[in-house]
Amino acid sequence: MKIVKRLLSLGLLLAFVPTPALASSLVVDLSSNQIEITTNFTGTNLLLFGAIDRKGDVVVVVRGPLRPEVVRRKERVAGIWINRVAVTFEAVPGYNFVASSRPLDQIASEETLRRLQIGSERLHLQPVGPANKALASTFRKGLIDLKKRKALYSGKPGKVLIRSEKLFRADLKFPSNVPTGSYTAEIYHFSDGKAVSVSRTKLSVQKAGVEAAIYNYAHDHSAIYGIVAILIALFAGWLGGVVFRKA
Amino acid sequence: MDLYFPIAEMSINVLLLLALGGGVGILSGMFGVGGGFLMTPLLIFIGVPPAVAVGTEANQVVAASVSGALAHWRRGNVDFKMGFILLIGGFFGSTFGVWIFTKLRALGYIDIVISLCFVTFLGIVGGLMVAEGARSWLRSRSSKPVSTKKLHQHTWLHGLPFKMRFRRSKLYISALLPLSIGVFVGILSAIMGVGGGFIMVPAMIYLLGMPTSVVVGTSLFQIIFVTANVTFLQSVNNQTVDVLLALVLVISSVIGAQFGTAFGSKLKSEQLRALLGILVLAVGCKVGFDLIVTPAHLFSFAVTGGH
Numbered sequence: 001m002k003i004v005k006r007l008l009s010l011g012l013l014l015a016f017v018p019t020p021a022l023a024s025s026l027v028v029d030l031s032s033n034q035i036e037i038t039t040n041f042t043g044t045n046l047l048l049f050g051a052i053d054r055k056g057d058v059v060v061v062v063r064g065p066l067r068p069e070v071v072r073r074k075e076r077v078a079g080i081w082i083n084r085v086a087v088t089f090e091a092v093p094g095y096n097f098v099a100s101s102r103p104l105d106q107i108a109s110e111e112t113l114r115r116l117q118i119g120s121e122r123l124h125l126q127p128v129g130p131a132n133k134a135l136a137s138t139f140r141k142g143l144i145d146l147k148k149r150k151a152l153y154s155g156k157p158g159k160v161l162i163r164s165e166k167l168f169r170a171d172l173k174f175p176s177n178v179p180t181g182s183y184t185a186e187i188y189h190f191s192d193g194k195a196v197s198v199s200r201t202k203l204s205v206q207k208a209g210v211e212a213a214i215y216n217y218a219h220d221h222s223a224i225y226g227i228v229a230i231l232i233a234l235f236a237g238w239l240g241g242v243v244f245r246k247a
Numbered sequence: 248m249d250l251y252f253p254i255a256e257m258s259i260n261v262l263l264l265l266a267l268g269g270g271v272g273i274l275s276g277m278f279g280v281g282g283g284f285l286m287t288p289l290l291i292f293i294g295v296p297p298a299v300a301v302g303t304e305a306n307q308v309v310a311a312s313v314s315g316a317l318a319h320w321r322r323g324n325v326d327f328k329m330g331f332i333l334l335i336g337g338f339f340g341s342t343f344g345v346w347i348f349t350k351l352r353a354l355g356y357i358d359i360v361i362s363l364c365f366v367t368f369l370g371i372v373g374g375l376m377v378a379e380g381a382r383s384w385l386r387s388r389s390s391k392p393v394s395t396k397k398l399h400q401h402t403w404l405h406g407l408p409f410k411m412r413f414r415r416s417k418l419y420i421s422a423l424l425p426l427s428i429g430v431f432v433g434i435l436s437a438i439m440g441v442g443g444g445f446i447m448v449p450a451m452i453y454l455l456g457m458p459t460s461v462v463v464g465t466s467l468f469q470i471i472f473v474t475a476n477v478t479f480l481q482s483v484n485n486q487t488v489d490v491l492l493a494l495v496l497v498i499s500s501v502i503g504a505q506f507g508t509a510f511g512s513k514l515k516s517e518q519l520r521a522l523l524g525i526l527v528l529a530v531g532c533k534v535g536f537d538l539i540v541t542p543a544h545l546f547s548f549a550v551t552g553g554h
Contacts, residue, residue: 142546226482237313
């Protein structure tokens, strides 16, 4: 029985790894799995490093947090610019960072890149509900362009440096406006245009310290937050008045 | 030196904020105004999301009006009965205003409505101030005697029911008048993040016929409660009050106001009014210009559902 089970599981394994001879071992680690946004946060870099066991290219994609986003377009109405049309997309990454050891088009085919959603233009963004195809495509492009301008999406990929065809490293840049939430870093090892190995690692961006306390309180206890905000203002105003009078 | 503000969700240079708060503080000390109508557009100019600018300014105006109201109260320049009627109206108006605000925000129209309100009211008030300043300057040059007016004219407004006696203001008028002024200014206060003194004060003088001595104190007294209501409701409905940002602005504006009062006493009042009018017009023009000029980004995005 045991042998049959083993053979079965081996068969299953072979079925899921069609080209076992090609599979490489990919080892990756991050300098930290957590980014804390504190009072003096102006953006940060994480170091991603690892090793590949053979010649090839490395592509790093950091993506997160996935949330529905409404995209609005301004139109001129009676001389002024007003938000008119809106399209909501499902599961839009708030942040999308790409780094590669060579230009992407030299690493893999457009089709492969599109399937793996490597590169901001290749993100699969689906409009919620039935939407006009042409409109959805325009809005999708508009959203990606805007996020690129806000440094939330990579335009030109960042650099992955490979040393002696084995060790690699990449700087992952997070701007000051990086949204909070959970992120996934995907590391692909490409060889001859094929992804021979992939590794995934989670990381999170969170507000910390006073920032986190204020933000969480504002959302979880908004009534008390409002009252405290008023009390602080009343006290500050009274104090200012007292200092004023003595000055 | 940059500080990250948790509700605005952005880093802002603290020196820039202190300069803005101090500058508006100097002006509010010079002219005896709350400064919300200048601070909110300035915050929007430096990139603070308009909804956060409005919520946070309401909080700052609470602090600014407390110190002002206390000073007037000590001199006995507050008509509490009138203030109370105004603030009942203001309470309903601001509650309704925050409700409108929340609806417009969900629809994506709040930024444009905030801007349109500022263009309209900064334009009207600034224009009137400049005109008034110019007129009194011309009058003082020609040195003609100023015609003395009656305390107030009797119009159809005085035929309204629910008459009440306001001893401190020496008035016997319908309570509906201050009530409706309160409602109107309350709505504006919620949508624009201002105390509304720049509308309340002329309304009290010209519509109610209150003596100028009690106008500012009474206006400040009711602004405390109306902006406190706005702060509370914006916190509960929209989570757009940034206490850290408000605190930085309060500290800088309180200090600025000290210098402003000293400057203000050295200038003539008509000069002051014309100066403030020009400034108000300039800010209004900038807001209006931003509405008309083709924006750099036609698209905008917002995360929907949850926070």
